[in-house]
Amino acid sequence: MAQRPLLKIMQDIVLLEAVHKVYKMGEVAVTALNGISLTVKKGEFVAIMGASGSGKSTLMNILGCLDSPSQGKYYLEGIEVSNFSKNELAEIRNRKLGFVFQNFNLLSRTTVLENIELPLIYGKQLSKPDTDRVHQIIRTLGLEEYQKHYPNQLSGGQQQRVAIARAIANNPTLLLADEPTGNLDSVTSTEVMKVLCDLNCNVGITILLVTHENDIARYARRVIILKDGKVLSDTPSKSSTIPASQALCETTS
Amino acid sequence: MPTLFKIALRAIMRNKLRSSLTILGIVIGVGAVIAMVSIGQGAKSMVEKQLESIGTNVLLIIPVSTTHTVTSARGMTAGFATLTIEDAMAIEKECRAVNHVSASVRTTTQVVYGNQNWTTYVSGVGPDYQIIRNWPLESGRFINQRDVNIMAKVCVLGQTVVANLFGTLDPIDKWIRVKNVPFKVIGVMNTKGESPMGQDQDDVVLMPYTTVQRKIMGVTYLGIIFASSVSADTRFEAIEQITALLRQRHRLRPHEENDFTVISQVEFASTIMETSRTMTFLLGSIASVSLIVGGIGIMNIMLVSTTERTREIGIRMAVGAKEKDILFQFLTEATVLSSIGGLVGIIFGIVLSKLVSSFGGWPALLSPPAIAIAFLFSNMVGIFFGYYPARKASRLNPIVALRYE
Numbered sequence: 001m002a003q004r005p006l007l008k009i010m011q012d013i014v015l016l017e018a019v020h021k022v023y024k025m026g027e028v029a030v031t032a033l034n035g036i037s038l039t040v041k042k043g044e045f046v047a048i049m050g051a052s053g054s055g056k057s058t059l060m061n062i063l064g065c066l067d068s069p070s071q072g073k074y075y076l077e078g079i080e081v082s083n084f085s086k087n088e089l090a091e092i093r094n095r096k097l098g099f100v101f102q103n104f105n106l107l108s109r110t111t112v113l114e115n116i117e118l119p120l121i122y123g124k125q126l127s128k129p130d131t132d133r134v135h136q137i138i139r140t141l142g143l144e145e146y147q148k149h150y151p152n153q154l155s156g157g158q159q160q161r162v163a164i165a166r167a168i169a170n171n172p173t174l175l176l177a178d179e180p181t182g183n184l185d186s187v188t189s190t191e192v193m194k195v196l197c198d199l200n201c202n203v204g205i206t207i208l209l210v211t212h213e214n215d216i217a218r219y220a221r222r223v224i225i226l227k228d229g230k231v232l233s234d235t236p237s238k239s240s241t242i243p244a245s246q247a248l249c250e251t252t253s
Numbered sequence: 254m255p256t257l258f259k260i261a262l263r264a265i266m267r268n269k270l271r272s273s274l275t276i277l278g279i280v281i282g283v284g285a286v287i288a289m290v291s292i293g294q295g296a297k298s299m300v301e302k303q304l305e306s307i308g309t310n311v312l313l314i315i316p317v318s319t320t321h322t323v324t325s326a327r328g329m330t331a332g333f334a335t336l337t338i339e340d341a342m343a344i345e346k347e348c349r350a351v352n353h354v355s356a357s358v359r360t361t362t363q364v365v366y367g368n369q370n371w372t373t374y375v376s377g378v379g380p381d382y383q384i385i386r387n388w389p390l391e392s393g394r395f396i397n398q399r400d401v402n403i404m405a406k407v408c409v410l411g412q413t414v415v416a417n418l419f420g421t422l423d424p425i426d427k428w429i430r431v432k433n434v435p436f437k438v439i440g441v442m443n444t445k446g447e448s449p450m451g452q453d454q455d456d457v458v459l460m461p462y463t464t465v466q467r468k469i470m471g472v473t474y475l476g477i478i479f480a481s482s483v484s485a486d487t488r489f490e491a492i493e494q495i496t497a498l499l500r501q502r503h504r505l506r507p508h509e510e511n512d513f514t515v516i517s518q519v520e521f522a523s524t525i526m527e528t529s530r531t532m533t534f535l536l537g538s539i540a541s542v543s544l545i546v547g548g549i550g551i552m553n554i555m556l557v558s559t560t561e562r563t564r565e566i567g568i569r570m571a572v573g574a575k576e577k578d579i580l581f582q583f584l585t586e587a588t589v590l591s592s593i594g595g596l597v598g599i600i601f602g603i604v605l606s607k608l609v610s611s612f613g614g615w616p617a618l619l620s621p622p623a624i625a626i627a628f629l630f631s632n633m634v635g636i637f638f639g640y641y642p643a644r645k646a647s648r649l650n651p652i653v654a655l656r657y658e
Contacts, residue, residue: 090570
């Protein structure tokens with residue numbers, strides 16, 4: 001397994017090899033991930049599902065470089081990040097990853113524009129092309145008139161769009177969305193999912209989505225179901241009719 | 254770095270009341286240090302000026318024992334009458350370490366010129382008094398030996414007396430009256446200023462000591478003998494010689510205490526100066542304690558603030574803030590807080606010094622090094638007390654921080 005061809009590794013955005021995560025809670029060791037291996041290729045839109053306690057949050061944290069596996073290897077764009085230091089992980093998060101959270105996680109007393117620019121501040125790269133790209137993103141997500149607003153002046157859907165804008169401001173290789181519609185009503189959820197699908201289809205951003213709603217998972221083209229820290233199933237999206245994502249892609253492109 | 258500064262400034266502006274209360278400790282600390290040091294410096298410069306005004310190598314011989322405080326009426330009289338003109342002459346003749354001697358006697362009385370009157374000190378002195386006190390004339394001449402010998406009815410005025418009796422008139426060759434006796438003004442002294450004890454040394458009428466003894470007071474004893482040592486180094490030698498001579502002249506037995514005291518004014522002034530220096534240091538130290546208390550206030554608020562903003566820290570970490578970015582952000586915030594406190598404190602300290610000097614009649618001398626040190630110290634307090642909360646914030650686990658409610 002360690003002898004995979006280098007080219008193969010390079011093509012994969014994410015490559016997990018027998019990843020384990022064990023938390024020590026006093027005397028008791030809790031196994032959250034029990035040997036997960038998976039690959040995500042460039043441009044994929046993957047939904048990760050599972051009951052609570054199945055390990056999807058832990059998997060998300062490891063994929064998001066917020067945590068390191070206890071055992072096993074994690075390659076992100078061919079770079080082994082599983083034994084990176086905290087600072088190196090921070091840099092990887094800054095350059096290669098974007099996060100969208102269930103509760104938006106925007107800085108409350110900071111304007112929309114500054115929230116979106118936040119990853120660029122820590123990347124020390126607020127150059128002209130970057131600000132241009134930020135403005136492009138703001139236009140794409142229809143946030144022009146809210147640039148000077150504060151997050152609490154916006155609706156939930158608008159806030160989540162700001163969060164998405166922030167997540168893609170640094171042009172990440174992988175976008176991680178953790179229950180992005182969990183706090184939204186169904187209409188706004190559709191709206192947000194449409195934005196994500198659009199980014200996946202038209203911009204080519206690789207998206208990993210954690211959800212426990214089948215309706216939301218249907219937007220993805222591949223669904224991974226976890227159980228007890230292991231992959232239970234890994235199948236193409238089983239939509240009754242045409243996959244919702246494809247339908248969206250066709251209408252927007 | 255400018256971005257971090259902006260973030261810190263915004264965080265401070267976000268909660269203005271809390272920020273102003275936080276910096277209050279620093280404001281008071283810096284202000285107190287500056288005010289205390291400038292008051293102390295003012296006192297020191299005042300004493301220094303007075304030290305200059307005393308005159309070189311001045312020794313005072315007073316007819317009171319310092320080891321044995323005279324309390325009884327008999328003791329007072331006995332004490333007062335111990336110094337004589339002969340004592341003064343003997344000191345001049347026999348003490349080799351002494352080069353100038355002036356007998357002196359002093360009383361308080363009213364002096365009159367025309368319809369103006371003024372209550373002042375009438376001080377009887379000898380010709381050497383001017384040299385001993387290192388006190389130049391403004392105009393006219395000083396008392397000479399002949400004036401002393403013939404008990405001349407002449408006088409030399411201090412500036413305060415001139416101002417009160419003559420105003421803008423030239424007092425030379427005018428006649429003033431003391432106890433209905435007319436005295437001719439032969440000279441006017443230059444301004445001398447305050448003594449270390451806070452007396453106005455210019456509020457005086459100088460006359461030959463013989464004149465004051467006979468024509469005004471009707472006594473034969475002396476109130477004080479002024480002497481000067483040959484040099485500053487021979488001061489102690491002079492004191493020993495005078496003491497030995499006077500003990501012999503007063504026929505004191507070895508077990509008897511001195512019925513006089515020889516005081517070196519320089520030592521006296523140095524003591525005051527030492528005291529004021531100690532006071533400055535002490536006041537400054539007490540004031541610095543409040544700076545440290547202010548620093549603890551900053552630490553307290555920064556700890557509350559980092560806890561409150563745990564989720565913000567988590568968000569920043571998620572988008573790529575490194576440990577050092579978070580550390581710098583909170584350290585900058587603490588330092589900016591303490592710097593603002595320091596700047597406001599400088600203004601507060603200057604105002605406080607001015608207030609104390611104008612209401613307390615106490616000179617305040619602003620000391621730029623003290624201001625600089627207080628400001629630097631306030632910054633250091635910010636860094637020192639801001640470091641722990643900042644480090645605590647930077648070590649947060651992003652996963653835990655993001656989930657913090």
